[in-house]
Amino acid sequence: MKRAVIDRETVQKIIDTADIVEVVSDFVHLQRRGANYIGLCPFHNERTPSFSVSRAKGICKCFSCGKGGSPVNFIMEHEQLGYWEALKYLARKYHIEVQERELTDAERAEQDARQGMMGVNEFAMEHFRSNLTDTPDGREIGLAYFRERGINDWAMERFKLGYSLEGRDTLYKAASEKGYSEKYLVDTGLCVRSDRGTVYDRFKGRVMYPIFTISGKVVGFGGRTLKTDKTVAKYVNSPESIIYSKKNELYGLYQAKSAIVKNDKCILVEGYMDVISMHQSGVENVVASSG
Numbered sequence: 001m002k003r004a005v006i007d008r009e010t011v012q013k014i015i016d017t018a019d020i021v022e023v024v025s026d027f028v029h030l031q032r033r034g035a036n037y038i039g040l041c042p043f044h045n046e047r048t049p050s051f052s053v054s055r056a057k058g059i060c061k062c063f064s065c066g067k068g069g070s071p072v073n074f075i076m077e078h079e080q081l082g083y084w085e086a087l088k089y090l091a092r093k094y095h096i097e098v099q100e101r102e103l104t105d106a107e108r109a110e111q112d113a114r115q116g117m118m119g120v121n122e123f124a125m126e127h128f129r130s131n132l133t134d135t136p137d138g139r140e141i142g143l144a145y146f147r148e149r150g151i152n153d154w155a156m157e158r159f160k161l162g163y164s165l166e167g168r169d170t171l172y173k174a175a176s177e178k179g180y181s182e183k184y185l186v187d188t189g190l191c192v193r194s195d196r197g198t199v200y201d202r203f204k205g206r207v208m209y210p211i212f213t214i215s216g217k218v219v220g221f222g223g224r225t226l227k228t229d230k231t232v233a234k235y236v237n238s239p240e241s242i243i244y245s246k247k248n249e250l251y252g253l254y255q256a257k258s259a260i261v262k263n264d265k266c267i268l269v270e271g272y273m274d275v276i277s278m279h280q281s282g283v284e285n286v287v288a289s290s291g
């Protein structure tokens, strides 16, 4: 899919409007120091502030690690966004309407499909999360497992952990009732269509780990069974789709991104639970491969 293009005039308006002090202040506590502002650098660990912001020049700069730049540069680095995404971020912040080039029919169809699939995944994530606390199986099997592994509420919330119920089509029915399309349920791999045309849930009786893109969109799930039955696959993952490619996603990257930037390194671990446990213990620049 081609990137939607923001017209030149709007780009200039965003650049003219974005105030470096306001943009940085959303992430860094700034104090006035003469004509400038100063705060703790968000890109490296430090105890004494060396991150300086100049409203007059419209730039920020860290005198220790050298990072900084314009509001666009700052957002690109801090939020790990591309140029256009950073511009859109600033447009949202300043309520500037973004004019984008018309998409072709094919582009529009693909964008609709991607949004539809991500919407279904978002619904499924919330469904799995509420199963974990609001159903007896969720509590006795799923929640009990996370507790036994020492996972606390903070980490469960941060990683949006959940539980898929044992029934044949619990998710399918819940999603259909809410009007989610069968096509997207099948295309995301949350559900499977049998040869006879019936649709059933892929994930049954499993603790659920949503997989997020770097910007926080749910593109897939990993599900682990807690049964000891050897005929049941221990892990089931979402299949590849137009929104999910295993080689492109790292588990935990969304939650880890600011710590990775700050530490300028990233630790790759084996499994989902390793990522979650390490975040919980305060080491947040950790990811795992996603399946």
Ligand SMILES: [Zn+2]
Pocket: 041, 042, 043, 044, 062, 063, 064, 065, 066, 067
């Ligand atoms: Zn720095």
